[in-house]
Amino acid sequence: MKIYADSATDLPLAYFQQADVDLFPLRVHIEGNDYEDILGIQAKEVYDKIREGHQPKTSQVSPETFLQEFESLAKRGEQGVYVAFSSELSGTYNTAVMMRDQVQENYPDFQFAVVDSKCASLGYGMLVKKAVTLRERGLSVSEIEQQLFDTISTIEHFFTVEDLDYMARGGRVSKTSAFVGGLLNIKPVLHVEDGKLIPIEKIRGRKKVIKRLVELVGENGSELAKQTVHISHGDDETAANELKSLLEETYGVKDFEIQMIGSAIGAHVGPGALSVFFYNKLT
Structure with a gap:
């Protein structure tokens, strides 16, 4: 059984190769050039370009790419599951x-499930x-699809951004909000709810917003040490490691993946x- 995902997972290319997951790369457009995410351009290059004042754009996987891959799979009599980027954030x-x-x-007779993850990034x-994991256990396409649907609501996403201007350029917040937020050093806390980005709080200052993320993990997580x-992180390992250390100290979290x-x-x-x-319920 084939499992597919796209590059919005923020999993490294090595994971796709080691876990036998087929990658559908999203596309990145910058300075007049068009790249396949992960395969043709790395995230660090994109962040450097943003810092230089460039505004990259992204686009979804083409219909032709899906059609070609799905037809090829059907002709071979194989089956598969495509876990897709949230439908609220991409087409x-x-x-x-x-x-x-x-x-x-x-x-x-082609057995193929397309699952709306309602998730983003490492969620x-x-x-x-x-x-x-479900494929390794030998579950069928329909069984995997159902278990993934059941799992979606157990995955929590909380995040913040350093500069609201970046989200304003992409139309995610108003330019006025970004301007005022910049003046006051306001950092938004956002949550993903049913696949949508939902601002839930505004915190003043980087240290305080990281502390609030730690609190939200404790308020919403379950059996965090297990x-x-x-x-x-957006090219900020220092902040990621600070968050990791606080979670270790506060809740005894032992295992992390940082990307x-x-x-x-x-x-x-x-x-x-x-x-x-993180999970709000372990299954």
């Missing part, structure tokens, strides 16, 4: 469903890891973004 999920349905018209990556907490936020999401949240992902 990739809806495009994949249309292409899957088109293939099934010619291959009605999305956590769901992909779950899919791999799970892997995922942290992603740089990839180009697809980093283009919109900018350098200095900081995110934490």
Whole structure:
């Protein structure tokens, strides 16, 4: 059984290779050039360009890419699961469903699930890891699809950004809010709810917002010492390690995965973004 994911998981390329997950790279457009995320450009390059004043744009996987891959799979008599970036943040999920349905018209026995992760960054990556585990256990396509649906609501996403200007450029917040926030050193705390980005608090100052992220993990997490907490950052390892240390000290968290936020999401949240992902219920 094939498992697919796109580059908004923020999982490293090595994971895709080691776990036998096929990658659909999103696209990054910058300075007149077009790149495949992860394969053609690295996140650090994108952050450096943003700091120089460039505004990268991103685009979803093309319908032709999905159609070609799904048809090839159907012809070989294989089956698969595509865990997609949240449909509230990208059109990739809806495009994949249309292409899957088109293939099934010619291959009605084609077993293929397209799952709306309703997740982003390493929260999305956590769901992909779950899919791999379920495949290893020998579950069917429909069983994996159902268990992933059940898991989505157990994954918590909290994050902040260093500079609201980056989100304003992408239309995520108003330019006025970004200007006032910059003057007052205000850092928003955002949550992903049902796949959507929801601002929940405004905190003044970087240290205070990191402390608040730690509190939110404690308020919403379950059995934190028994799970892997995922942290992603916008080219700011210092902040990521500070968050890690506080979680270790406060809740006894032992296992972490820390990754740089990839180009697809980093283009919109900018350098200095900081995110934490964990389970609110262990299953």
